[in-house]
Each structure stands twice: as C-alpha cells, then as structure tokens.
Amino acid sequence: MVEISDIRDVLKSLESLKGVVDTLSDDDDLFEKGLDSFGSVQLMLALEERFEIEFPDSALGRRSFSTIRIIRDTVAGLRQQEAA
Amino acid sequence: MNMHVEVAATVPVAAPAEALDARGRRVAEAAARHADAVDREGRFPAEAVAALKAERLLGIQVPRSLGGEGASMSEIAEICAILGRACSAAAMVFAMHHIKLASLVTHGRDSAWHCTLMERIAAEQLLIASSTTEAGIGGDLRNSLCAVEAEGDAFRLTKEASVISYGAQADLILATARRHPEAATSDQVLVALLRDQITLARTGVWDTLGMRGTCSDGFLLKAEGVPLVQVLQKPFAEIAAQSMLAASHLLWGSVWYGIAAYAVDRARAFVQGEARKKPGQVPPGALRLAEAANELQAMKSTVVAGLARYEDAKGDPDALGAIGFSIMLNNVKTTVSGQAVDIVQRALGVVGIAGYKNGTPFSLGRQLRDVLSAPLMISNDRILSNTANLLLVQKGSGKLLSA
Secondary structure (H helix, E strand, O other), rough: OOOOHHHHHHHHHHOOOOOOOOOOHHHHHHHHHHHOHHHHHHHHHHHHHHHOOOOOOHHHHHHHHHOOHHHHHHHHHHHHHHHO | OOOOOOOOOOOOOOOOOHHHHHHHHHHHHHHHHHHHHHHHHHHOOHHHHHHHHOOOOOOOOOOHHHOOOOOOHHHHHHHHHEEEEEHHHHHHHHHHHHHHHHHHHOOOOOOOOHHHHHHHHHHHHOOOEEOOOOOOOOOHHHHOOEOOOOEOOOOOOOOEEEOOOOOOOOEEEEEEEEOOOOOOOOOEEEEEEEHOOOOOOOEEOOOOOHHHHHHOOOHHHEEEEEHHHHEEEEHHHHHHHHHHHHHHHOOOOOOOEEEEEHHHHHHHHHHHHHHHOOOOOOOOHHHHHHHHHHHHHHHHHHHHHHHHHHHHHHOHHHHHHHHHHHHHHHHHHHHHHHHHHHHHHHEEEEEEEHHOOOOOOOHHHHHHHHOOOOOOOOOOHHHHHHHHHHHHOOOOOOOOOOO
C-alpha cells in the first residue's frame, strides 16, 4: 500500500518543493507550485529508489507527476504490476 | 505506426499548399533584394515584413474559424526555409512570430479575448514579438522575476527585458511573468500586450556579428491598466512544453536549413562553373561539395523527422509532454544548429575567396555570420544539460520507425 504521506516524504527531499510541501493539498498542481523539469526528474529518481519500481517511458509525461494524488496512484499501479 | 521517420527526406511531411509556397517565394524575392542592406545597417527587414503582410502570411496559422488558414507547422516550416535562403533576419522574424502564434492557437482557444485577438491577427496581420529574456534571469525561459500585479480586473507589469527581438516594430508582445507577486519564479503565465498598452524604453542596442536585422534590442517594458483577461490562464510551463518548445526548435531549424541550403546551392553553382571551364576534369572543390550536400541531407532529414513527430503528437497533451518527445526536440536543435554552421563553412571552403568577399554572386559572409547564431540561440550547452537531466529517467524503445 502506498500512502499519500510516503509521497509527501519523497517530495520533501526535493530542493524545488521542500519548503512548500506541507502547504500543498493532495490535488494541487505541483508544476504550478515550483516543480520544474529538473525537479521532476529528481522526483522520478527518488520514487524509483524508494518504491523499487521503474517508470516506463509511457508514464514519464508531466501528467503522471502533476499532483500528489496522481503520483500515489501511478506508484501504486506500478507496484501492483511488478508484484503480479 | 507511421513510417514518417524514414530518411526519405525528399518526401515532405505534408506537402504545403502550392499557394502558400508561392506566396512565400514572392516574399523571399522582396527579402533578398534588401537582405544586404538590412545586414549592413542592422535594421529591421521592413520590406520583407511588409511583403509578409501583403501576402497575408502572418495569419495563416490562425484557425479558419477565426479568419485564418489553419496552416500546419510543416507548412510554416517550409516558408521559414524559403525565407531563410533569402534573408536570415526576415526568416527569423517570421519564425518567431509563428512560434508565439502557436502558443495562442494551442492555448488561447478557450478564452474569448484571445480568440478575438487571433481574429485581429489574421485580419490586421499583427506582428507578434516575444519577451521571455529578463535581466537577472537571462535566457532561462522557465523562470521570471517580474510579476503580474493585479488591481481589480486589471494588472500592471514592469519587465527589464534585456532582449525583445523586433520589440520596437511589433504590434503585440507576448511576455512571461510570475503569476502574482508572491509566486515562485517558475510559476509563470503568458500575457498578451498590445502596442498601445505598453511603453518600451530602449536599454540596449542589438549590434551583433550576424542576425543583425532581428533588432533584438533591450527594453524596459511597462504596462498599466491592462485587463486581466489578457493573461493566458494555462501555466506557462504547459505552454512551453506543449507548443513553444516544439515550434521554436522546428521553425528555427527550418530557417537554418534555408541558410545552409542556399550556401550549398552557391557551392554547387561554383563547382559546376569550374567544371564547364575545364571539361574532362573534376574540379578540386567537388569532393568538398559532396560532403556539404551529404550533411545538408542529414540535416534536412532531422528537421523533417522532427516535424513528422510533432504533427503526429499534435493535440495529444500526453504525447507532447512525454520526456522522450522533449529529448527528441532538444536533439533536433543541437544537431541541426551545429550542422548548419558546418555546412555553410564547407560551402565557403568550396567557393573560396569569391565567397569570402562581399558583393560577388558567391558571397557567403552574411550567411556564415547569421548561422553562427544557431548554436547560441538558446545555448546548445543549456539544451544538452537539460537533455542530460531527462536521460536520467528515460528508458528508450530502441525502435527505428517510432518513438
């Protein structure tokens, strides 16, 4: 099970978001809150490491990483696939 | 699966309507007549832009429902290449105008104000300039210091724009700014500012090695009492990713292709002249010409394949926002900008002193100076760093005929 709080922990490790993570709702657009292309790559790397998953190229669009809730769902989906 | 990425570069992605082509060629004739003066005097290519307006080429990208012609990126790219052969500055002005228009067409359709603006662009042939570069930020497109300061339903904006290409001649400027004074530097919007809504105080003069006619002076831009509806609501991050990045790299690449193709044509004409003078012998420059023609074909294939990938992804935000798509566009830019310089240099080597000298039928000095801007116009190092970052997570398909 992937919790929203796990995703928030990962976000706090990012330079571009660490100051604002606690003020974000689960549905705020992270790109509007300061996440940039460098940060989004760092985010993907951190998620891959933390949850032992690999994002396929098809999941590497902006949309898969736009909100905390969407990230949780994407990660949870990948974990299920890899477990299956 | 589409077969468009094959290297059959002689087959255009989507053959532009003959009419557009012919209109572009008429503008190119006017542009060519004044290209040397534009370069020498570092002045705006006014005759070429007047011809663009007369041929109504500034509004072709606007959808038909708004009075335009719904021209595709490939059709516009073809005109960029046609103009690039004649006058690099005029071609670049045309390209930059359509890069901005692409943002309006892609992201302004759900705003009544911007739809009316597009109707005006088509009807009145308004010339659009871009203001992204800012003092303290430099060329980093995705960060701004200046901010939209709202008061009621209007806003104020002051921007130290260290570069606005043809800012003094434009009818409309699309400027980036932070969404509000407290927003992060990367939380940007794109605002449309009409000429009569702003004041521009020149702070720097564009006196450069090449591309002298783009008149990319520095300005202090001030706007006051501008209706808030003129702010595009889409985050600029999305506008940059979904329309600007692709339009910039593909249309610039097409301009540079036009410059390089002109140089190779001059080299070919030179070698053919030599061959006629001494029948039975292959002129010494022929081998160098073959190399230049070889590289020109590779360059063309890269631009054409990029256009095809874009036309394919168009309208699909997921495809346009994918990391692999950004990497592809970055690679198009860094590849063709380097090739363009190399090709013009090779062509100069073929024609020799006749190319080095101004005022001969083979002069290539202007083209060489102009094309040297290609690797610098958004520095290739900046783009390669961005690609390097994206490659940390891309997996790659290993396929030849698709992404």
